[in-house]
Amino acid sequence: MGRQAIDYSVYLVTGREFLPPGKDYYESLEESLQGGVTLVQVREKNADTGEFIEIARKTKEICDRYNVPVLINDRIDVHLAVGTAGIHIGQTDCPLPLARTLIGDDAIIGLSVSNVEQATRAAQHSDILDYIGVGAVWPTGSKDTKGRKSLGPDGTGEILDLIHGSGLEAVAIGGIHLPNLAQLLHGSVAPKSRDALAGIAIISDIVASTTPKEAAANLRLVVDSFKRSRQALKDEAGVFGGLGQKRAEVDAKKLAEKVQELMAVVKRETPLVHQMTNTVVVNDSANVTLAVGASPIMSTHPRDVHDLSPAIGALLINFGTIGDKEGMKVAGRQANVNRKPLIFDPVAIGATSYRREISEELLAHWQPTIIKGNAAEIGAMAKSTEVASRGVDSVGSGFADPGAVVKALARKRAAIIVLTGEKDYISDGSVVIKISNGSHLLERITGSGCQAGSLIGCFAAAARLDYLAKNETKFEDDSQLVQGDMLLAAVAGILVYTVASEVAAARPDVKGPGTFRAALIDELYNLTPDVVAEKAKLEIL
Numbered sequence: 327m328g329r330q331a332i333d334y335s336v337y338l339v340t341g342r343e344f345l346p347p348g349k350d351y352y353e354s355l356e357e358s359l360q361g362g363v364t365l366v367q368v369r370e371k372n373a374d375t376g377e378f379i380e381i382a383r384k385t386k387e388i389c390d391r392y393n394v395p396v397l398i399n400d401r402i403d404v405h406l407a408v409g410t411a412g413i414h415i416g417q418t419d420c421p422l423p424l425a426r427t428l429i430g431d432d433a434i435i436g437l438s439v440s441n442v443e444q445a446t447r448a449a450q451h452s453d454i455l456d457y458i459g460v461g462a463v464w465p466t467g468s469k470d471t472k473g474r475k476s477l478g479p480d481g482t483g484e485i486l487d488l489i490h491g492s493g494l495e496a497v498a499i500g501g502i503h504l505p506n507l508a509q510l511l512h513g514s515v516a517p518k519s520r521d522a523l524a525g526i527a528i529i530s531d532i533v534a535s536t537t538p539k540e541a542a543a544n545l546r547l548v549v550d551s552f553k554r555s556r557q558a559l560k561d562e563a564g565v566f567g568g569l570g571q572k573r574a575e576v577d578a579k580k581l582a583e584k585v586q587e588l589m590a591v592v593k594r595e596t597p598l599v600h601q602m603t604n605t606v607v608v609n610d611s612a613n614v615t616l617a618v619g620a621s622p623i624m625s626t627h628p629r630d631v632h633d634l635s636p637a638i639g640a641l642l643i644n645f646g647t648i649g650d651k652e653g654m655k656v657a658g659r660q661a662n663v664n665r666k667p668l669i670f671d672p673v674a675i676g677a678t679s680y681r682r683e684i685s686e687e688l689l690a691h692w693q694p695t696i697i698k699g700n701a702a703e704i705g706a707m708a709k710s711t712e713v714a715s716r717g718v719d720s721v722g723s724g725f726a727d728p729g730a731v732v733k734a735l736a737r738k739r740a741a742i743i744v745l746t747g748e749k750d751y752i753s754d755g756s757v758v759i760k761i762s763n764g765s766h767l768l769e770r771i772t773g774s775g776c777q778a779g780s781l782i783g784c785f786a787a788a789a790r791l792d793y794l795a796k797n798e799t800k801f802e803d804d805s806q807l808v809q810g811d812m813l814l815a816a817v818a819g820i821l822v823y824t825v826a827s828e829v830a831a832a833r834p835d836v837k838g839p840g841t842f843r844a845a846l847i848d849e850l851y852n853l854t855p856d857v858v859a860e861k862a863k864l865e866i867l
């Protein structure tokens with residue numbers, strides 16, 4: 327008999343101390359298995375041996391019914407007494423060679439690893455070990471992580487590179503919650519080897535939930551979605567299975583036709599687009615939203631944004647004048663939970679360290695669907711020094727290879743990336759679309775990028791509604807975090823905005839930025855799908 331194959335996707339670590347009042351441990355466990363937990367570790371820090379054995383035995387009995395393997399934390403004797411699939415041990419527990427001798431060749435051994443030195447040692451013991459638990463990824467309440475630096479997605483990815491080729495699987499643990507899960511999975515893909523996590527270990531998100539079945543199912547959806555999108559990337563089909571087509575099949579003319587169709591969807595559905603934006607542009611952004619046929623709501627208070635989430639079509643978070651960070655956290659988290667498109671506009675992120683910190687904090691709370699920025703902003707997100715910023719603007723001539731920058735960042739962040747400027751570049755990690763429309767007058771009014779972000783929000787809402795109208799299955803058997811063609815939505819937002827700007831700039835009554843600003847709103851309102859198709863300058867790179 328060899329060691330059994332393990333699915334690490336959603337790995338539940340038990341913790342009876344986190345159960346909500348009145349919730350029975352076995353009831354919670356069974357519900358979480360129904361939700362899609364794939365592996366269970368029994369972790370009992372304070373139980374006597376007899377009690378631990380009894381808990382492990384009953385846990386195994388329940389898990390057996392769902393064909394889910396059980397591991398025991400730390401206690402080889404409990405594992406041997408109950409006959410579970412294996413053990414999970416910490417750095418200061420039983421030495422690895424002794425553990426392997428005691429439990430034999432057929433049982434699984436996992437080891438906790440919290441830094442590169444420990445990971446290197448684990449890789450050297452790959453003949454003894456099966457997997458490593460990497461963490462804490464983020465600070466956590468369930469383990470004492472004081473004094474230890476949490477790894478973040480980047481540190482986790484570094485460890486994946488270190489164990490590359492060793493045959494070890496890796497599971498991340500610590501501070502992982504539904505809203506930061508997609509960011510962790512995609513953000514931790516190893517920079518060199520491109521290896522990925524095999525799964526995530528979860529305690530409180532499942533155990534502390536009053537509805538563990540739902541909690542587990544939501545986590546499982548994101549992990550499955552990640553695994554599917556990795557397959558899609560391997561197949562060259564983009565992080566959202568973009569345009570439902572492979573790169574070679576995307577054609578500029580067909581893309582323009584799809585934009586035309588989406589314009590009609592916005593007008594028909596008048597989606598509500600929630601915008602948390604800066605105080606400079608709030609009025610213009612609401613007006614361009616209305617002009618294309620959508621409906622804006624500009625709201626920032628945490629309580630207000632929580633209640634709005636079920637009703638909205640999409641959410642825009644633009645931190646241009648920084649304020650309401652708490653509201654942004656709540657709104658973004660709710661957008662993820664309700665599977666609404668979330669457009670992130672990290673205005674001037676390259677200009678100050680405070681903005682970079684806020685961006686990281688927000689991105690640890692939720693997963694954006696689309697990230698839009700000018701060259702300085704996208705450069706800062708990509709940690710590139712090629713383009714500098716001066717306040718909210720970019721300086722210099724831009725990236726040598728903008729297409730490569732947006733494609734790499736899309737893969738890294740698992741989001742559609744929109745890079746604006748004289749030419750715009752949009753990527754889903756597979757396809758790169760270049761748009762050469764627009765007017766230089768857009769550089770002469772404030773907030774043109776912010777308004778473009780608002781329009782992307784309008785079209786993202788429409789793309790999701792269009793998908794839901796055409797697909798009966800809705801969410802049940804689809805593992806996408808957000809449904810609808812988000813690459814198309816980003817293209818539509820930029821194309822409609824820039825084509826309207828060309829029409830406005832060409833008007834004889836437009837004398838400069840002031841008249842252009844008003845004319846732009848009018849031309850967005852009057853823009854027909856035919857004019858968009860006729861003027862579109864789209865290229866597939």
Ligand SMILES: Nc1ncnc2c1ncn2[C@@H]1O[C@H](COP(=O)(O)OP(=O)(O)OP(=O)(O)O)[C@@H](O)[C@H]1O
Binds near residue numbers: 720820
């Ligand atoms: N010189 C130009 N020619 C054509 N289109 C342009 C030009 N500059 C910007 N645009 C368009 O204007 C919009 C905003 O892009 P830009 O990169 O200026 O945003 P931004 O710097 O974030 O703006 P802001 O900070 O004022 O909101 C995009 O749709 C882009 O295509």
Ligand SMILES: Cc1ncsc1CCO
Binds near residue numbers: 604607776
């Ligand atoms: C000018 C300005 N300052 C903060 S946000 C903003 C709008 C353009 O980004």
